[in-house]
Amino acid sequence: MEEDRLFKFRRPAWLNSAWARSAGVYSAGALFSLAFYILMDAAVWSGSALNGSDVHVTFVDWLPLIFSSLGMLIINSVEKARLSADSFSYSGSGVAWKARVVLFLGFAALAGGMAGGVTVFVLKFVVPNVGWPMMGMGVENVVANGLVMLSSVVLWVSQNMEDEYSYNLSL
Amino acid sequence: MPTAGLKTIIALSFVLAIGFLLVILSCALYKVYYPLLVVATYVLAPIPNWIASRCANPDDFVESSGNGVLDLGRFCTGFLVVMGIALPAVLAHSALIGIPAMVMSIIGGLLIYGTIISFGMFFQEEQEF
Numbered sequence: 001m002e003e004d005r006l007f008k009f010r011r012p013a014w015l016n017s018a019w020a021r022s023a024g025v026y027s028a029g030a031l032f033s034l035a036f037y038i039l040m041d042a043a044v045w046s047g048s049a050l051n052g053s054d055v056h057v058t059f060v061d062w063l064p065l066i067f068s069s070l071g072m073l074i075i076n077s078v079e080k081a082r083l084s085a086d087s088f089s090y091s092g093s094g095v096a097w098k099a100r101v102v103l104f105l106g107f108a109a110l111a112g113g114m115a116g117g118v119t120v121f122v123l124k125f126v127v128p129n130v131g132w133p134m135m136g137m138g139v140e141n142v143v144a145n146g147l148v149m150l151s152s153v154v155l156w157v158s159q160n161m162e163d164e165y166s167y168n169l170s171l
Numbered sequence: 172m173p174t175a176g177l178k179t180i181i182a183l184s185f186v187l188a189i190g191f192l193l194v195i196l197s198c199a200l201y202k203v204y205y206p207l208l209v210v211a212t213y214v215l216a217p218i219p220n221w222i223a224s225r226c227a228n229p230d231d232f233v234e235s236s237g238n239g240v241l242d243l244g245r246f247c248t249g250f251l252v253v254m255g256i257a258l259p260a261v262l263a264h265s266a267l268i269g270i271p272a273m274v275m276s277i278i279g280g281l282l283i284y285g286t287i288i289s290f291g292m293f294f295q296e297e298q299e300f
Contacts, residue, residue: 029249029252033251048265
């Protein structure tokens with residue numbers, strides 16, 4: 001059991017309770033909501049009367065968040081037990097390898113969303129030298145993508161608690 | 172779990188009424204009716220959790236496939252709870268509603284949600300066998 005762990009570091013003991021697990025899932029949802037509403041805030045602010053400039057949030061600004069969310073969906077759809085156990089099942093041999101490919105696609109989408117957020121921030125806000133209150137829309141884009149990453153990390157960690165929790169209870 | 176008496180019901184309905192009062196006041200005082208969305212959000216917030224807990228049996232250790240549904244419900248509930256706070260903040264940041272209206276609708280929304288949650292906690296005992 002010790003060598004096919006996904007984590008390099010040991011988790012503290014309190015992390016393995018059902019309470020910490022559901023709290024982790026709740027806070028993942030909260031972080032994702034925060035990310036969505038931060039970008040929503042940028043979009044609403046862009047359309048409001050406060051925005052005097054002609055820099056506006058368009059579909060391009062939403063695209064990084066869409067990619068990040070897609071990556072998060074893919075990552076957390078992969079069943080964790082498939083990653084370490086290379087068992088033969090009805091889907092053929094090399095299940096762990098296939099699961100890792102899908103997981104790689106998910107991480108690529110997540111990192112691509114983050115990179116896209118930074119790209120939009122640089123190309124649309126930093127290079128044309130947009131003034132500060134308008135610059136906030138670009139900063140919010142980067143922050144939103146970072147929060148989606150954080151949310152998927154929290155969700156991943158709390159879903160990994162599941163195995164040892166149920167193992168402890170069934171003993 | 173304390174048993175729910177008459178005093179609990181009275182206190183909960185009192186808090187619920189104060190919550191609704193604050194939210195409606197934040198709308199009607201400034202003639203902008205966007206903060207009413209907070210009520211809808213907090214009423215919707217526990218629903219994914221309830222649906223998921225009906226779908227999945229958490230006591231079933233042999234078949235652990237139901238846990239994904241449970242997690243999805245929790246994720247959606249967390250999303251909606253933060254949405255209730257984030258929505259007035261977004262509206263206030265864009266000057267669609269004032270700062271006092273934002274504060275009132277957030278406090279009112281949290282009171283409403285707290286009432287719903289504690290109502291669920293107090294009266295859960297009767298549903299179980």
